[in-house]
Amino acid sequence: xxxxxxxxxxxxxxxxxxxxxxxxxxxxxxxxxxxxxxxxxxxxxxxxxxxxxxxxxxxxxxxxxxxxxxxxxxxxxxxxxxxxxxxxxxxxxxxxxxxxxxxxxxxxxxxxxxxxxxxxxxxxxxxxxxxxxxxxxxxxxxxxxxxxxxxxxxxxxxxxxxxxxxxxxxxxxxxxxxxxxxxxxxxxxxxxxxxxxxxxxxxxxxxxxxxxxxxxxxxxxxxxxxxxxxxxxxxxxxxxxxxxxxxxxxxxxxxxxxxxxxxxxxxxxxxxxxxxxxxxx
Numbered sequence: 001x002x003x004x005x006x007x008x009x010x011x012x013x014x015x016x017x018x019x020x021x022x023x024x025x026x027x028x029x030x031x032x033x034x035x036x037x038x039x040x041x042x043x044x045x046x047x048x049x050x051x052x053x054x055x056x057x058x059x060x061x062x063x064x065x066x067x068x069x070x071x072x073x074x075x076x077x078x079x080x081x082x083x084x085x086x087x088x089x090x091x092x093x094x095x096x097x098x099x100x101x102x103x104x105x106x107x108x109x110x111x112x113x114x115x116x117x118x119x120x121x122x123x124x125x126x127x128x129x130x131x132x133x134x135x136x137x138x139x140x141x142x143x144x145x146x147x148x149x150x151x152x153x154x155x156x157x158x159x160x161x162x163x164x165x166x167x168x169x170x171x172x173x174x175x176x177x178x179x180x181x182x183x184x185x186x187x188x189x190x191x192x193x194x195x196x197x198x199x200x201x202x203x204x205x206x207x208x209x210x211x212x213x214x215x216x217x218x219x220x221x222x223x224x225x226x227x228x229x230x231x232x233x234x235x236x237x238x239x240x241x242x243x244x245x246x247x248x249x250x251x252x253x254x255x256x257x258x259x260x261x262x263x264x265x266x267x268x269x270x271x272x273x274x275x276x277x278x279x280x281x
Contacts, residue, residue, distance in 0.1 A: 006022070025060045030277055069085055079186055091120055109129070132249070209240075
């Protein structure tokens with residue numbers, strides 16, 4: 001197996017440098033930008049994203065893995081982040097790829113990452129890869145708070161709300177801001193409010209290809225909301241490919257777990273993308 005061509009960089013985002021890992025094959029057939037899910041889900045999926053990025057690279061797809069502003073190894077503090085900023089950082093990266101190449105661009109979005117989608121993004125990319133997408137922002141925030149409360153009750157973390165007056169210039173001088181500390185994540189309460197307001201029906205307006213992976217046992221049924229999403233999307237001119245993964249939900253496992261069934265099916269998707277692009281060239 002050839003040695004991976006990996007570049008580590010701090011890319012200049014909208015507000016500050018973003019940590020990025022870029023894997024570039026010798027012949028590029030497409031680009032795949034991995035959008036990190038939110039908060040603890042980012043840590044729970046990082047090992048799987050790495051596996052996926054390497055698999056895509058081996059099929060001639062340039063992969064970009066990054067951390068949102070104020071998270072991971074990127075610059076800034078979570079306190080200074082908001083939904084629009086994260087969306088602008090994604091759009092900026094997509095725009096630069098389009099400016100330098102005519103090859104197709106895909107987004108990989110796991111779990112809560114889909115809450116960051118915007119109409120502008122969807123008009124700029126050729127396809128989406130969705131992993132157990134959660135389109136209901138209100139439900140996601142409620143679950144996040146419940147998990148934090150459970151951790152607090154077990155003595156593993158604290159959750160609290162507070163009103164703070166911050167005199168730092170980057171926080172707007174003497175303006176009062178409501179902050180919230182949940183399971184060690186300190187942020188402006190407005191960020192959670194923005195995420196809770198994301199109830200997306202955007203896929204119904206998307207005209208690219210969509211590869212949708214759902215973790216469910218053979219006897220398990222999809223929720224009515226997801227069935228409605230898929231039906232709405234299937235009515236468009238684009239292609240909807242559905243995949244069922246009967247495996248452990250790795251992001252919920254207490255130890256690092258690799259979902260081999262998912263990686264095998266995803267590898268077939270990458271091969272399909274390469275074949276399609278090879279035929280068009």
